[in-house]
Amino acid sequence: MARIAVIGAGWAGLSAALALQAEGHDLSVFEMAPAPGGRARSLPPDEAGPPLDNGQHILIGAYTETLDLLASLGLAQASLFRRSPxxxxxxxxxxxxxxxxxxxxxxxxxxxxxxxxxxxxxxxxxxxxxxxxxxxxxxxxxxxxxxxxxxxxxxxxxxxxxxxxxxxxxxxxxxxxxxxxxxxxxxxxFSGRGSADLLLPRQPLSAVLPDPALAALRARGARVQLGRRALLGRAPDGRWTVQTDGAPAAFDAVVLACPAREAARQLAGFHPAWAAEAEALRYEPIVTVYLRAQGQLPFPMVSLKESAIEPAQYLFDHGALGLAPGRFAAVISGAGAWLDRGPDGVAACAEATLAQVARQAAPLSQLRVERVLTEKRATFACTPGLKRPAARIAAGLWAAGDYLDGPYPATLEGAVRSGRQTARGLLAELGEVAPHATH
Structure with missing residues (x-):
């Protein structure tokens, strides 16, 4: 049994931790934020109304690794998602x-x-x-x-x-x-029956994976620290260490499942070449404009026609999903052109989105903006020939995240696949090199 630390409790880190724990290893999970989920999480409760997510996320039937992970936690797909062709x-x-x-x-x-x-x-x-x-x-x-x-x-x-x-x-x-x-x-x-199905969350994002995954890890003995930044270090015997408030603790292996820029900062003094690759990634923002309105859409997700003055591509009806009647989420992916306008860019984007929905979604009336959420580094810019960092950094040190080298863009499925693949790679490595300690 190896002693393993996972730094980061987003979807990649949780996926890696669950896979490693399933093989009987001793897990410690560290997360800088006060709650798990990373960029796909629910925001803290607000007295003003039902909980908001930090952005609108969907799954599709081809997300086989994510769906398998949810099934392994005993979560019923029908209660989590509205599935349709x-x-x-x-x-x-x-x-x-x-x-x-x-x-x-x-x-x-x-x-x-x-x-x-x-x-x-x-x-x-x-x-x-x-x-x-x-x-x-x-x-x-x-x-x-x-x-x-x-x-x-x-x-x-x-x-x-x-x-x-x-x-x-x-x-x-x-x-x-x-x-x-x-x-x-x-x-x-084109991969198989049901692969193109849309799976729209019926629950807040944290209830889909982050909270059940963290609860399962804790129930099976993992030590979890939330709201604390964990710093990577090196012990005199060569093992990797993790430090939060007290003295550094040594581990047989560490998985860095934090965002690329944080991983680059942590590794600048240990592996500058890997850190430079992670630091070189460029990012694309996503803006989510939450709206309140009377009426409902003919389908829980509808397309919007984008133009130079109409930013949003999709509109979601949360009432139709059983989340919050009267709430709608307009999604602006690749929103860099709007944010580049300066301090007023987000406000201009929200105003343009409100006018766009009023024009293109005739069933809705009495529209108003409820809240605007901006993820400035929502995903890496997925451009041709992009060089992405490898999962294995050094002996006993691996990374997990949707930005790592692989065939998928920065999606929930990309994060889960990365976490599980990193776990498999680390398990293979631990099978070849005996850990320093057993427990």
Whole structure:
């Protein structure tokens, strides 16, 4: 039994900790914030109303590692999510609706029944998708999504591909990695029955994974410290140490599951090359504008048409999800252009979003802004040829996080996969090198 520390209790850190604990190791978990969850968590309760999340998150059926992790905790999928076939329609019902069935056939059916598209638009997008499939959803590393779609009919590109890209990669299509986009598209739309299903949370985010995971870790004997910054160090015998308030404690292995910039700061004196790679990542913000309104949407998630003066791509009806009647969340992914406007950028974004929803979501009335939440470094900018740090840093020292080298962008699934893969790598290493102590 090895003594292992996990620094960070976001989705990656919790996933790693659970996997390591399942193999019988002695776990200590450290989290700088007062609650677990990282960038996908619920905010502290507010007397003004039901709890808010720090942003709107969704899952899809292709998120197999995340769904498996939730099942391992005994959590019922039906109580956590509203699951339905993929529907990308606006508030008037225009768009794509996939029926149940094999995703290749259902996607083609949905495109051919998108009556607001001409035949040339329909055959254009189907032709591109067929070409991508015949090439194994692979392309040159240097391509952007916009370049990948050169020659596609304007309407499906603007109404389907570009919004999907910014939602999945949080990077505008003109800058986003085509290779990563194709991997997500393959898994979501063409990997198996139900892979494209939308899973919209029925519970606050903290109740979906962070709180149950932390409770399970504690119940199985893990020591958890919240609200304290943990500092990485090195003991004279070569083991890694973690220090909070008192003297440093030595561990047989440490998993750094904190954000990339924090990991880079911690490692600057130990592994400057790894730290430099993590520090070099650029970021894209996400703004979530929570609105109050009368009325309801025809579907819990509807698409919004984005433009230079209309920032949001999607609108969520929390009342339809059983969360908070009358509350709606408008999501602005890749919001850098608005935040670059300076101190008034967030306010301008919120005002523009309010006007956009009033124009594009006719069923809603008496709209007002409830709260605006901004994650300035929500995800790394997923651009072509991006160099991402490796999970293994040194003997007994690993990292976990959605920013690490891998095929996925910065998503909940990317975080969970990273945490579990790091745990598997560390377990293999511990099997080859005996830990300094047993317990």
């Amino acid at each position: 993929l529907q990308l329609t606006d508030a008037a019902g225009r768009g794509l609706r996939l029926p149940k069935g094999p995703p290749q056939l259902t996607f083609a059916w949905a495109v051919l029944h998108a009556r607001h598209w001409s035949w040339s638009a329909q055959f254009s997008v189907l032709g591109f998708c067929l070409g991508w499939a015949l090439r194994g959803f692979r392309c040159r590393e240097s391509l952007t999504v916009r370049e990948l779609c050169q020659g596609m009919h304007r309407q499906p590109y603007e109404e389907l591909v570009a919004p999907l890209c910014v939602a999945a990669l949080n990077t505008p299509a003109e800058q986003a990695s085509a290779r990563v986009f194709l991997r997500v598209l393959k898994d979501a739309l």
